[in-house]
Amino acid sequence: MAETEAEIRARKERERDELYALDISGAQWHGAPGTEAHEERVEIAYLPEGAVAMRSSLDPGTVLRYTEAEWRAFVLGARDGEFDLEPAPEGGGTEAGGTG
Template sequence: MADTPDEELRARKERERDELYALDISGVEWHCAPGTEDHEERVEIAYLPGGAVAMRSSLDPDTVLRYTEAEWRAFVLGARDGEFDLEPEPQNGGAAAE
C-alpha cells in the first residue's frame, strides 16, 4: 500500500530535519543585528548550506535551533508582514485612531 501524500510529506520533512541537525556547524560565522554590542542580549543567526539557517541566543550559545530554507523564508516573510509584532500597528501607514 502506498503512502498518502501527507505521510510522504511528513517523511520528507523528517529526513530534511535529520540532515539539517546532522550538519557540523562548529565553524559557522554567527551574525547579529547591526548596532548590537557583544555584551548585549541578542539573537544570532548563521547561514547554512542549501539556504538553511541556524539561530541561537547570545545568552545561551550552546542551544541552537535550525531551520530549513522554506521554514526560514516563511518566518522572514511573516515578520515583514507584521505577524510577530508585539503591539498592533496602524495599517497602511495611517495614523492611530484618535
C-alpha cells in the same frame, strides 16, 4: 504526481534530521546591525542550501535550525507583522500578536 501527506511528513523529518546532523562548530554567527557582541541578542548563521541556524547570545549552546523554506516563511511573516508584540498586559509579560 503529488506527494501524499505521509510522504511530505517523512521528507520533512529527513530534512530536519540532515539539518541537525550538520557540523556547525565553525559557523560564523551574525547579530543585528548596531548590536555589540556583549549585548543580549538573537544571532543567526547561514548554513548550506539556504538553511539558517538561530541562537540566543545568552545561551549559545541551544541552537535552532531552519530549512530555507521555513526561514523564508518566518522572515516573510515577520515583515507582515505576524510576530509583532502587543502592549504588555496588566500582569506584565508580553504576548505575540496574531490570532493563532
